[in-house]
Amino acid sequence: MHYFLHSERELFVIIDPFLWSSIASGYRLDGADRIFSWRNGSLTDQYNVNVHFVTQTVPTGAHKALVKTQKYHLLQKGKGLQNEGKTMEDVNGYIQMIDFSAYSLGTTDIDEAAVQALSENLMHSFTTSGFAYLKNTGITDEQVTSVFDVADKFYDLPVDVKQKYRRNETDFHERHGWVCMEGENLGKLNGLQRPPDLKELFNIKPPLSGGDSWPSEVPEFEETCMDFFNQAHDLAKRVLELIARGLGTEAAEFLDMFKFIGKGRNSSHLRSIRYPPVPETVKENQVRCGEHTDFGCITLLFQDNAGLEVAKGDGEFVAAPPIADTVVINIADTLQRWSADKLVSTKHRVMLPYTPETRGTTRRCVTFFTHPDFDAVMKCLDGSDKYPPIRAEDYVASRLRKMYL
Template sequence: MWSASLSGSKVKVVRVMRISRDFFLQPDEVKQPFSRKTFVNSPNHGWVSLEAERLNPRRPGDLKEAFNTSSFHPDIKWPDAVTDFQEIQTSFFQRCKELSLRVMRVMAQGLGLDQEVFLGAHSLIGTDENGTTLRSLFYPPVDSGKAKEGQLRCGEHSDYGTITLLFQSSEGLQVRKRSGEFICAPCVPGAVLVNIADLMQRWTSDQFVSVLHRVLLPPAGDSSTRQSLAFFVQPDDEAVISCCDGSNKYPPVQAGEYLNERFNNSYGQS
């Protein structure tokens, strides 16, 4: 993980978080029609309810909600109770796409590779043939005394794709060091946290390493909420990811199949 600056984005981040919060604070019956797996052309698009996801499958469901923006198909139905929801989400998705491509060029140069080496597998971002997702996350107030045993706001996990851009409203994220110790990731105003994900680790034969991270429950008596925006960058569904150094450290894997396998672990097989 490392931090970078996205010039001029602070106002846009605030706007996305504001309209996302407006959506999350609606009653569940208002959000239900926009649930994840409602949209056939993009099953990952839509609302994820509280405790529906277990990013660490060994723990109870995570104490968070999410709205996944992963499709712009004309048939997608967007929440209409929140003004400009579709427009703001779509605009921010495109900004994040542009930044992520720049970051991957820099990463390739850092490895001494052609700067376009990763981009060919990301040519379909923003279509239904690529799983890249802008995820608005909302962590509601928690009564720690009533939480289930072992329950967290977000269970320990590593991200699935190539990189993740993370925008935070407050601290709460923890990352695991190589020693196994979890440390708090600072929330730097105006900064973007860039996270290496699992397929990038495979692709680079561990030259870039994915990292486990989590969000703990707030301290007893803390009734604050937390928000974040995560732009999960995925290779095109049909892209085959193999070690770019020509080694066989990791076997080749098709990006879309790998992503679906990870979703099955987080949501169950249903």
């Protein structure tokens, strides 16, 4: 089998085969996403194994077996991680990379066969891992960075200034506004007894309700965030349409249940999150974001640094690192219920960084949480009675009570 290397952003570790049994038994290598063996001066077998950050010391002598550690993207003739014309690629043995170019934002010349193939690829991921990376969506890293930067200006304000924009948490609806450091505990949704999450965040949820406001200290905050809200909303609608197609549901009728996003009676919102460098002292069992599943239908995640981990069926977690010009997308609880469990809402978390070097870094992300309208009645889309009908507003309120009470 012929291989060649192409410079890319992903990090791979090429190792001697004798280390394989040790690593498979639980040893972890820092920063490695994939493992390949090196024999007789050439790359051979590709092992479909996820590798997390360092949690144990690599066995004595292992450093002698490390042949090369570089930022490479491996291409394998006929069976690579990336082949010309390939629309779905393996990222870490669990989460797939899907090329969204057939239905990207701004695309008007629609190839029906390509869109159908895209829908099938999405359904494969959403019925297995519940997660996927999307590339060629029409949203660029530059647009994401603009939101990161304007949010940083807000987070850097004094706490007493940020308090003016604190989110109202009294009515069990997703609301616009700032949540202070340790102001949320997502692990409670999964019944975990952990300290609050080590993060702060700002929800962007138009139209603003009484008492909500935009931070006047950062004049460009509203325009930048709303521009991105609209982009993410457009992308989410396209994904929802493809999901409806994959479920055999009439797309127009399905999308009609999301018509109030950004207009009123709907919980969809954009969220900026900043995870600060880890302080010298943290509470016992504290993490950046506790293990949880999301409330809504789908979530779009844009991230700048590593930390996201996604649960597999066996209870192990795999890393979902940032990849340039991609968005991570996942199914959430509402859509799993609505699809009668055909689509999978998967637990995920953000742990504290595993190494001293990475503990000193900030992690930023922007998420778009997509919900149906308040009055949408969720009846199982396959016509079954696996779950009783429930209004979307009532379902979300029940989840918020669990987190804040």
